[in-house]
Amino acid sequence: MSHFGRSGPPDISDTYSLLVLNITFRTTADDLFPLFDKYGKVVDIFIPKDRRTGESRGFAFVRYKYADEAQKAVERLDGRMVDGREITVQFAKYGPNAERIHKGRIIESMPRTRHRSRSRSPRRRYRDDYRDRDYRRRSRSRSYDRYERDRYRGRDRDYRRRSRSRSASPDYKSRGRGRYDDDDDRRSRSRSRSVDSRSPAHSPSPRRSPSPRRSMSPERSASPRSPRGESPDNRSRDGRSPSPRSVSPRGRPDASRSPSPRNSNGDE
């Protein structure tokens, strides 16, 4: 009956957290509980898990009720073989709130009524922290890094090939935006800065020239000529940008609708 990790921290008023490292990714709190409970009263055991895969990260936090017991467990369980791996037990240096703790004991007990003018973004830090850890981990595992890179490259190639026959604009944009899922950051920036100034020092958009063509030939605008008249205009403005609609060299939008000419029964 050890539902450790199921609910939030039960009580961390006078508890000492121990950090257990080098444990197997399959080791669970239930496996560590009997080991640590033998040396003292274990209040709670928490094993951080990856949110993406849900697997253990390889370390656990054991909370003791008394410091002496925690110290004993550190000295006794440090270097113990668990699940075929030597675990490392030591006092936690940081608390659940990333606060500095002394000998596993949290120095600051929930600074809730403290001046929060420090303006610390918990959400932003969360993501950053996760990314940092992930990056470090990937960097360490060379095989994993290569594997991922190869996979990414393969996907990129396939993706590029597809883009040749189809439009890759929406896909690319979606991917780029998918990376940024921080609405908080966006809101904060939009609040402080103009929405227009997305990149103040990167993309100044020097193309400020209005429409000299329109001004010179307002007749075109007034007279609704055939849709083809707009084609040259667009091309002229972009310089060398074919119509995204007409994928076929023939310039026939209708052809794009039927990618498989095999289906043509004779009519098309």
Add this chain to the structure above:
DNA sequence: GTTGAGCGTT
């Protein structure tokens, strides 16, 4: 089925 420096959650 997977890796191995390090510090945490309904």
